[in-house]
Amino acid sequence: MKLRRFTVVAVTAAAVAATLNVVPASAGHNSKPADQSLRALAARHNLYIGTAVDSAALNDPADPQYRKLVTQEFNTVTAENVMKWESLEPTRGQYNWGPADELIEFARKNKQLVRGHVLVWNNQLPAWLTEGVADGSISKTELREILKNHITTVVKHFKGKIWQWDVVNEAASDPWDSPSTIHYKGFWAQNLGEGYVADAFRWARAADPKALLFYNDYNLEAFGDRGPSDKVQFVYNMVKSLKAAGVPIDGVGSQGHLGTQYGNYDVFQVSDTLKAFTDLGLATAFTEVDVRSHTANIADSNELNPRLQASAYNHGVLLQACLSNPKCLSFTLWGVSDHHSWVPTWFDDPPEGLATVYDENYQPKKAYFELKGDLLFSGPPYVLPRVTQKPNKGR
Numbered sequence: 255m256k257l258r259r260f261t262v263v264a265v266t267a268a269a270v271a272a273t274l275n276v277v278p279a280s281a282g283h284n285s286k287p288a289d290q291s292l293r294a295l296a297a298r299h300n301l302y303i304g305t306a307v308d309s310a311a312l313n314d315p316a317d318p319q320y321r322k323l324v325t326q327e328f329n330t331v332t333a334e335n336v337m338k339w340e341s342l343e344p345t346r347g348q349y350n351w352g353p354a355d356e357l358i359e360f361a362r363k364n365k366q367l368v369r370g371h372v373l374v375w376n377n378q379l380p381a382w383l384t385e386g387v388a389d390g391s392i393s394k395t396e397l398r399e400i401l402k403n404h405i406t407t408v409v410k411h412f413k414g415k416i417w418q419w420d421v422v423n424e425a426a427s428d429p430w431d432s433p434s435t436i437h438y439k440g441f442w443a444q445n446l447g448e449g450y451v452a453d454a455f456r457w458a459r460a461a462d463p464k465a466l467l468f469y470n471d472y473n474l475e476a477f478g479d480r481g482p483s484d485k486v487q488f489v490y491n492m493v494k495s496l497k498a499a500g501v502p503i504d505g506v507g508s509q510g511h512l513g514t515q516y517g518n519y520d521v522f523q524v525s526d527t528l529k530a531f532t533d534l535g536l537a538t539a540f541t542e543v544d545v546r547s548h549t550a551n552i553a554d555s556n557e558l559n560p561r562l563q564a565s566a567y568n569h570g571v572l573l574q575a576c577l578s579n580p581k582c583l584s585f586t587l588w589g590v591s592d593h594h595s596w597v598p599t600w601f602d603d604p605p606e607g608l609a610t611v612y613d614e615n616y617q618p619k620k621a622y623f624e625l626k627g628d629l630l631f632s633g634p635p636y637v638l639p640r641v642t643q644k645p646n647k648g649r
C-alpha cells in the first residue's frame with residue numbers, strides 16, 4: 255500500500271516536471287527568463303493566454319506593432335467584434351464570414367487557439383432582428399427558429415476551428431437593476447423566456463460536438479453574500495441546474511472587467527469562486543480581463559502611479575487565481591494596448607482608461623510585468639498544469 259502510494263506520487267511529480275519543462279527557459283527567446291513572451295511562460299502551465307483582437311488594427315499597415323504583439327505574446331485570440339451577430343449576419347440570411355475567417359487563419363498560422371465570441375447576447379444584434387421583433391413582423395415562434403438557425407449556421411461554419419464558444423453572454427441582471435433580485439435580463443429572456451439558455455447550448459453542441467461550450471458574464475470574480483442579489487450565486491445556481499438537466503455546458507467564463515476605484519479583490523476570494531464552479535465539473539476561464547481607472551484630473555505621477563499599481567495588482571489577483579485552479583484553461587485580456595481599448599469609448603462619464611497592460615505607445619506597463627512574474631515564479635506544488643476539459647455530450 256505504502257509503495258503504491260509512493261509510486262503514484264512519483265509518477266505525478268514526473269508528469270508535472272515533464273509538462274513544466276515543455277518550454278525550456280530559453281526556447282526561441284533571449285536567455286533571460288523575463289525576456290520570454292507571455293505565451294512561452296503560460297505554456298509551462300499548459301495555460302492559454304490571450305487577447306481580444308481588433309481586426310481593423312490587425313490589418314492596419316500603419317500599425318505593424320499591433321500584429322507583432324498579438325503574434326508574439328499570445329497563444330489564444332478572441333474576435334473583439336467580428337463574430338458578433340450584427341457583424342456576421344448584417345442582413346437576414348446573408349453572412350459576412352470574411353473578417354472572422356481571416357482571424358481564424360491568422361490564429362492557425364500563429365499556432366493560437368480561438369475563443370468564439372459570441373453566439374447569443376443582448377447587444378450588437380442586427381437591426382433587422384430587433385426591429386422585426388419590435389414591429390411584430392417577427393413572431394416569437396419565428397424568433398426561436400431564427401436563433402436556432404443562427405447558432406447552427408455559425409457553429410457549423412467554424413466547426414473544428416473553435417476551442418471554446420461563448421454560447422450565452424450576459425444573461426443575468428445586476429444588483430443595481432430593478433428588481434435587484436438577479437433575474438434573466440434583456441432581449442432574449444423577454445421574448446423567449448429563460449429556456450433559450452438551455453436551447454442555445456443544445457443547438458451549439460449539435461453543430462460541433464468538440465468545441466467547449468461556455469456561459470460568459472461579468473462581475474463573476476467573487477461570491478458576495480450568496481443572497482438573491484448575488485450575481486455569482488445566480489450564475490452558480492443556473493449552471494448547476496443546466497448540468498443537472500443534462501445540458502451540454504462545459505465551462506463558465508468570467509470576463510474580468512475590473513475597475514481600480516472599486517478596491518481590490520484578494521486572490522483567495524477569487525480562487526474559491528473558481529473552485530466552486532470547477533467542483534461542478536465545469537472548466538473556467540478569464541475571458542475579457544482589463545482593469546480600468548478614472549482618468550480625469552491625473553495631473554502627474556502622484557495620481558498616475560497608484561492607478562497603474564492597482565491595475566497591476568488586480569491583473570495579478572485574477573491570473574494567480576486562475577493558475578491555482580487546473581481547470582482554469584485560459585486567461586484572455588480585452589485589448590492589446592490602451593490605444594485600442596474599448597474602455598475610453600464605453601466609460602466616458604466620468605472618463606476612464608488605462609485598462610490594458612500596454613500603454614498608448616506599446617510600452618509594457620506594471621500590469622504586464624505582474625502577469626509575467628506570476629507565470630514565471632509559480633509552479634508545483636500549489637500550481638499544477640491545466641487539465642484538459644472534455645466536451646460534455648449532454649443528454
Ligand code: XIL
Pocket residue numbers: 334335423509542596
Ligand atoms: C465590446 C468591444 O470591445 C467594443 O469594441 C464594442 O464596441 C462593444 O463590445 N462584454 C463583452 C464584449 O462580452 O463583447 C464587449 O466588447 C465588452 C463587454
